[in-house]
Amino acid sequence: MRTEERVQRGDEKETGRLEAFSDGVFAIAVTLLVLELRAPPPGTLQSDSLLRALLHAWPSYLAFVTSFATVLIVWINHHNLFRMIRRTDHTLLLLNGFLLIVVTFIPFPTNVLAEYIREPDARTAAIFYSGTFLAMAIAFNLLWRYAAHDRRLLARDADERLIRIINKQFQIGPLTYVVCVVGAVINAVAGFALVTALAVYWALPEHLRPGPGRGE
Numbered sequence: 117m118r119t120e121e122r123v124q125r126g127d128e129k130e131t132g133r134l135e136a137f138s139d140g141v142f143a144i145a146v147t148l149l150v151l152e153l154r155a156p157p158p159g160t161l162q163s164d165s166l167l168r169a170l171l172h173a174w175p176s177y178l179a180f181v182t183s184f185a186t187v188l189i190v191w192i193n194h195h196n197l198f199r200m201i202r203r204t205d206h207t208l209l210l211l212n213g214f215l216l217i218v219v220t221f222i223p224f225p226t227n228v229l230a231e232y233i234r235e236p237d238a239r240t241a242a243i244f245y246s247g248t249f250l251a252m253a254i255a256f257n258l259l260w261r262y263a264a265h266d267r268r269l270l271a272r273d274a275d276e277r278l279i280r281i282i283n284k285q286f287q288i289g290p291l292t293y294v295v296c297v298v299g300a301v302i303n304a305v306a307g308f309a310l311v312t313a314l315a316v317y318w319a320l321p322e323h324l325r326p327g328p329g330r331g332e
Contacts, residue, residue, distance in 0.1 A: 129202045134212060135195075141216045142191040148223040149183050152176065152230065176230040178312070179245075183226040185315040186249065187219060190256065193318075200278070201263045202271040211262055215255040222248060229308065238304035246300045246307045249314075250293035257286050 153176055156169040194215075201208075225245040232241035263269040264279060292314055300307020 131198055131201060131204050134204055134209065135198050138194060138212060138216060139191070141220060142187060142194075145219045145222060146184055146187050148220075149180055149187070149226060152223055152227040153180060173230075175233045179226045179230045179233075179308075182308075182312045182315050183222050185319055186252075186311075187222060189315065189318045190215075190219060190252065193256070197260055197263070197282075200270050200274045203269045205269070208259070208263060208269060211255070211259045215252070215259055218248065218252040218255050222252075233304060233308065239300065239307075242300035242304035242307040243297060246293065246296040246311050249311055250290060250297055253290040253293045257290060260286055 153173075156166065156173075225241075225248045229241045229245040232238055235241075260282065264283070267274065267279075270279070293311075296307055296310040296314065299310045
């Protein structure tokens, strides 16, 4: 076998099964989110009309949209990272599994927040919700940092400039969610609003998103 052929074989993409499995988990996670939206049971409305009861459930809708948007953004980022990650090993599989555990867990704190945002325990619910997204940011960082360290699992032609940009963006990711947790400790609505704002920020196209990595 010629040297060029061996090099090409050594850089063949090995992550196909991991990506396919991850895509399935992301699909299930976003599907489970909508299952937390429930219609008021007939006969329980008392003096309220169905319309008023549906409008009264606005926290559930907002939590659903925020969580769906965040999971969608995580899936997009996961997809983009694996354009650069070409090889896999046992540790990467475990780190990817950790990320997927957090992703599949998101429907639960979403439901808790929707149910308790107007209750005395709203602050606890908001801390639980924002803390879950902090765990997700940490899981994403561990996955990328491990794969990118010394470029051990990256494609040989991976753009060094892009790697630096991703590293800088991932430096601030967990810190922004720490701010969300602190905001939730102070005020439940503030914590939830910060998580929502981050979902909007990460949903912006790269060229419209202020922050590290611009102008390099």
